[in-house]
Amino acid sequence: MTPSSVAIRISGVAHQFGEPGDARHVRALRDTSLDIARGELICLIGPSGCGKSTLLNIVGGLMSPTDGTVDVLGKRVTGPMPREVAFVFQENALFPWNTVMENIDLGMVFQGVARAERAARARRSLAAVGLEEFAQHYPAQLSGGMRQRAALARALSLETGILLMDEPFGALDEQTRMILGEELSVLLSRTDKTIVFVTHSLGEATFLADRVAVFSARPGAIKTIIAVDEPHPRQPEFVTSAKFTEIRNQLYGLLHEEIRKTMAHTGAEATP
């Protein structure tokens, strides 16, 4: 990759919580390096606690790594970069006391967007996720899927080049998750956003990603990267294709091994 085509460069990042010797000391992430290209959608999958969310937070400047560096669009990450990076969290990240419209507006207020520009941007991003009619609803009045769409609209309105999504559909049922995945693929093909997407779902990773980074058990590191060579927007038929099944099975094999290791390590294995 040429330097200008790299959106995110992760070099030798490691992270631990607490100090060694401390009872709560956890090595979350081992020496991890990864280049993510502009416009790429990369999925991070791995067993629970492998540090994939930690890596996402480090990339977004919400946490400082114990070791290593991250560069976003050529700039060293030292804190949140609201102009370059937007987040979508798993759930409940909308202010419950504000309407969908107010939530979107507030994000742009935080980012420092001029008042005159905000309304138009909010309308555009609401249209992109199909929530125009729910602008005046409160989050509690929406279904889980609609709330995540609203959270996505808020992130889109910030017009950042990079979108970090931390299991954004993780709390949703399988059907809703599938529909939102299809929508995201369509959305992605229309923009040139770089997306890092953390998920537990092999199907979701296969369906959405240009590349899937599979993490090893804790302390996590990238074990393998699998490319998914299929153009966006991806069609529902892709899910039933032989290629999809093959990639999904490959991921399953890689992940299964790591999950076994985690369970053996923590003794969390259920007795039958």
Add this chain to the structure above:
Amino acid sequence: MRPAGNEGRLASRAVQAAFVVALVVLWYLGATRWGVNPLLLPNPVAVLGDFWAILISGEFIDDLRVTLGELAAAFAIAASLGTVAGYLVSRSQYRIRAFEPLFAAVYAIPIILFLPLYVLLFGLGPASKIALGATIGFFPIALSTVAGFGYVDKVLLTAARSMGASDYQLFRYALLPAALPIMLTGMRMGFTIALLSIIGSETIASLAGLGHRIVQLAEGMEMARMFAYIIFVVAIAAILNALVSALEARGKHP
């Protein structure tokens, strides 16, 4: 809203009204037919007459002014100290662990037991009532402020920070709206128990105020007038409570 919510509300209002009417009827029968000693239970008609006379003459005004003045001062102190202390505690997990159980423990003891001490320190006048009311009102307000600011969903703060919120914006748009409804409930509770403790302490040791007046009438065996004053105080307390509850509700749904 629940279906038939209005009907249910109407029905419960009817039960409440019937209860009050039944109580007055029993009172009337007790005083007129069943020969209960009028020193214990004066005739409700006489009480109503005295109540009316008190309202018309305006003789209550000085005592009311004293009690409400004490309440206003006590609540102002409790609310300002309670919110400041609660906010400072809520800013660190360590301080929450240290102070929240402490506040809760003190809140659970009947602080009115210390009234003699307050009277020694602040005298028989309004100052001791203000100090006691402020002390008692402080704890629910401080506790609810800790609860309001200390347990804001972390993902909201992380999200706001990721979008570039400044410290002021974080407070104004994330912390405060999350804390306000809980704080308002604490304020209402602080207000109510400050009122109760002020009137209560006036009946124990005081120079003026509605509680003082009621005890004076009891000692003078003017039972009908005493009951009339009790009704008056109950009405004032009910009006204040309704007022504060309305303010609380407005604050929660702007």
